[in-house]
Amino acid sequence: MTDNAPKNPLTLLGLGDMGTALARTWLAAGHALTVWNRTTAKAETLAAEGAVAAASPAEAVAASRLVVLCLLDDASIDSALEGVDLTGKDLVNLTTGTPAEGRARAAWAEERGARFVDGGIMATPTMIGVPEAGGYVFYSGSRGLFDTHREVLEVPAGARFVGEDPGHAALHDVALLSAMWGMFAGISQAYALIEGEDIAPKDLSPLLSEWLGAMGFFVGNAAERLTSRDFTTGVVSNLAMQVAGSGTMLRTAEEQGVSAELVSPYVELMRRRLTSDPAAHGGEDTVGAITLLKR
Template identity: 35%
Template sequence: MTLLGLGLMGYVLADTLLAAGHPTTVWNRSTGKGADLIGRGARRAASAGEAIAASSLVIVCITDNNAGRELVQPLAAELRGRTLINLTSGSSSEAGDISGWAAQHEIAYVDGAVLAAPDGIGTDEAAILYSGDRDAFDQHNSVLRKLGTPTFLGNDPGLAAPRDVAVLGMMWNILNAFLHAAALLQSASVSATALAPVLEGGIATTTGWLAGYAEQIDAGAFPGDDATIATHLAAMTQLIDESNARGVSTDLPRQIKAVADRAVAEGLGRSSYAAMISQFRSPE
């Protein structure tokens, strides 16, 4: 196997392949990284081209797809006849562009999205999504399973990227809500450590709503059986008032309330919270 890029994620990918017994060639722009991998049997290539020549399977995991294109496109001849798996984060359009370039040069291309932190790589909990060349995915599936639980989404190389950023978007929203909550409770002399288990319980409750709300979204029907948007809106106002009273920023809760205000103005006040998807389907 060849691994191009030894950043936080790339290093762990290479380390996991090496630990699983796969001969592994590595390359990184900064040659100082990965010395311990070399000590455990990995081969350091002097150039990206040399690294590619060493294996039929080439995995690239670097900063972004712009850097990825700059790296691999001059090496089309070296990559011809090989499989290129791109685990660099990027957009679906970028995946399509790289796939088109790869097809022109007889390179089997698979785009991927790692839905896991580096310390989860090599476990079943590490979900890794793939899309693109199905034959190439099937050929190397046994290797990919060493990195995590692989899921193939389809032949369109742009299928993995939207799921990646969707998960990241949810993560950032949860973390921002936690940070606002911690700031609010600290103003009442409650430590973030004491708050964390309370919020974990709240997140677990919210997670339990997702499947039902997903069914409502797919069906286009939003009965307000649990709590209506209007009910949530009243509580949002309370959050803003409490934040104001304690000298905590109201930026985040005001953004949340603004979305609910628009939904109510459109006549959705008696619908379930899931009906607010209407506010996210197109820009204002």
């Protein structure tokens, strides 16, 4: 193979913002890329950049062993691939979905003679193809498929294999996003509290970043306690103290004319853990409240 010869070929179905970003990184890296999109304009744009625009999903799938899906939702996969021969194909699904959808899609692919890996993208489109941005993709399912195509999959972003259960990529994805949203909720509450005060958001910002960094120890602490189920050893600020202090937070929000809807569910969870058995739980770390979330 010469330096100018196309590298490992692949097919990409779906050219939304994320799909287009993925496509351009593979093209820039010299991979032979076949693309398909329900509306043809985006495929035609990429064809002008070196991709091959397929007229149908079947034509696109037939062009490569490795087929990457980046469609609107799980139902879109059924719509796009209905009646398409998948025998011998390696399907990598980067369509956003749930763990159950990933597992069901893996069984669906196996029934059609294909290997399958599900993915969870931990990046925005602007982070794709930018290693220093720190984006990566969780993958789970067929280890053989992942190992075969790892070099290609690592072109757009880092690749992290999280197990052969096809649902685990989506589960890791949503777990991290859930933590992110919770953090965003707390940050939103903090800024709402100073609205209308002689405190500039830009002055609170470095203090907020510093404080959140200092509180990062909770991640490891929670993992250790949930593993050991020991919620009492070495507790510094116990549940009873946290619940007592929560009243000040809620009263301050009321005084400032700010809704407490972003923080009150967590306060209620801690209170519920405490009141279920004050003697048993009062001295615990707040991590014990997590156990109430499992239905």
